[in-house]
Amino acid sequence: MSPRRRDAEGTAAARAERRAELLATAAEVFATRGYAATTVREVADAAGILGGSLYYHFDSKESMADEILSTFLNEMWAAYDRVLAADLGARDTLTALVAESFGCIDRHRPAVVMYQNESRHLATGPRFAYLTESRRRFEEMWMTLLERGVREGAFRADLDIALVYRFIRDTVWVAATWYQPGGRLTAAQIAEQYLAMVLGGIQHE
Amino acid sequence: MSPRRRDAEGTAAARAERRAELLATAAEVFATRGYAATTVREVADAAGILGGSLYYHFDSKESMADEILSTFLNEMWAAYDRVLAADLGARDTLTALVAESFGCIDRHRPAVVMYQNESRHLATGPRFAYLTESRRRFEEMWMTLLERGVREGAFRADLDIALVYRFIRDTVWVAATWYQPGGRLTAAQIAEQYLAMVLGGIQHE
Amino acid sequence: MSPRRRDAEGTAAARAERRAELLATAAEVFATRGYAATTVREVADAAGILGGSLYYHFDSKESMADEILSTFLNEMWAAYDRVLAADLGARDTLTALVAESFGCIDRHRPAVVMYQNESRHLATGPRFAYLTESRRRFEEMWMTLLERGVREGAFRADLDIALVYRFIRDTVWVAATWYQPGGRLTAAQIAEQYLAMVLGGIQHE
Amino acid sequence: MSPRRRDAEGTAAARAERRAELLATAAEVFATRGYAATTVREVADAAGILGGSLYYHFDSKESMADEILSTFLNEMWAAYDRVLAADLGARDTLTALVAESFGCIDRHRPAVVMYQNESRHLATGPRFAYLTESRRRFEEMWMTLLERGVREGAFRADLDIALVYRFIRDTVWVAATWYQPGGRLTAAQIAEQYLAMVLGGIQHE
DNA sequence: GATGAATGAGCGTTCATTCAT
């Protein structure tokens, strides 16, 4: 590897790293204060630079949100696709999907919070069409799984499938709003408990 | 009762009715677009008047949010207090609370959505201290109930109580974001299904 | 005419009048300082209001430029079309067109200056496509007239027509940059002298 | 000449050449987009370097404009002074001045366009006082020439001298906005035609 | 000579709010 090549890589890598740093900061602030209510100056303050300086790295406030959300969704779908490719039974697939979801919350908490709070509003712009598409695919995936589970006798047949879908979806993702990495419970422990509740109910038998 | 008195009451009643109308409109728009992203003009447009005219009825955009949220919370607590006063067993109390919660969603859907999306942000101002207080009381009420339920043998003892609390809280309230009055399922039917899931789990036994 | 009708008309008229006032001010400032170099606050200062207040009347800085230029061009073409409809000989048509042009300069001086200085730059946006179209029609009209004049024996045949076109076009319109309504010479007097020069040359015979 | 001396000269010459290159690029961009509307980055892009790098060569955007305009004006006045020193008759002086002017347009087209479009605006700063002074001298020179021409019987006496001055000035310089070096007509041919028009008029006798 | 990250003033624009009518 020539020194020039190494330099170029070093520069590009440093740049990417800085972007990632700034995006992590921005995601944190957006998640805490809300995207619309957060000013670009607040993000910059949190990053220790001036408002205008953010525009050296990003085109716009919107493009920060875009990059934060798409990075998260890409990783989420990669994880989901691995689970689906494993071709497990309905119950085990559900278990694995919930576990992966909590893993995403663990690694992308601010992005998940943003997704919860802002996607409905952001999705109206053409730039965020992928949010709508992701939501559609997500619903499709879960509905298919739940229907299969009922067919296979793994899940109760007396429940409204669409309602169960929303029940699980909301239950899992809203956890991002209160989950704290490094808190009393790990993401895996929370996933385990959630699965116990969702599968078995909270009632003593 | 003198004619003057009656007039004054008529005027005051008309005024209150107009306020309520405007607040219902505002809540709808705030819930749809998000409080921060909604302009006063959008609220006024939806009400068929001009932006400035809202200020005859309300001090500020914030005071609209205040009135919307406090009206909802007051009614919610009145309903909860009636349930608690009935002194039922843990399981029946839980059932009644969930039913009442879905009733609130039915009657105050936009306010509940606002509460979900904005309360964290709004609660930072002193004017909205009651949001924090309500959240505290809510948690206290549910934790007490769940602990009692475990003690009484109504609920499973192997679950993390704090997690169950959040599980139920989120499950119930997030429903406001998709619930449509007059849709396929009534609020009561949704409540019933939710209770079936929460109590019994989705797994076929 | 009902009082309501009269009121509505009065309001609409007052509004249109205010717009016209503000546009006249804006045109003056744009012409003096240059469109790009003029800030919205400078326009507002000249109008005695605050920067933001302009946006009650206009969508954007660009829409002010648009309205100023299109108003001027519409009137100019109306005048030109009247001349062309009169079906005069080439010499008299040229005389009448030059006279009307100076009339436009007299009534729309700042707009003409803006057109001179900014149209090339503004015309790149789709909103100002009419500037390009007007320029095309203008050239076509003049070229046709000059060719006819040569054919009819009214104008010299030894000159490059395209050059004569530019000669006249520039000569006439650039006058807007120094013409002062109410100055030593009226627009009509300037037109007369210009015609004498253009038609007869400055050389003593 | 010592090697050191030769190196220094070589360096200084190379530096001056790079400056001239960059100024030519800058003038082109300023003329095309307008000085105020052109960003330093656009100039740098056109030169194939980064925005900040221009500041190694120039103090500021303004100093680029300064150097472009003063270089042009210095050369123009050198040419004019040569003409005036020849002590020709009024008609021949006018002919020579117009020819030299078109020569300037040929060699300094972007600078002339900038001068046309921006000098009024730039001249307000003290740094560009020479623009005002040049304009004054220019007017003085032409007015003196025209008055002499009328006295000598070379030019018509029935025209307003001040108007004739502006007529010629505008006619000549505005040509820079459409002249293309290497186009259908050379600068000398355009000058010839312009002189034919200005001196003899466009009318057939 | 040139880079690239940052600065900071200022821009066009928005919007909650006021108030004379």
Next chain:
DNA sequence: CATGAATGAACGCTCATTCAT
């Protein structure tokens, strides 16, 4: 009660400029 013109603070963003490397 409502209008509509205006306010003024703040916003997202731009850009001439600086400077360590």
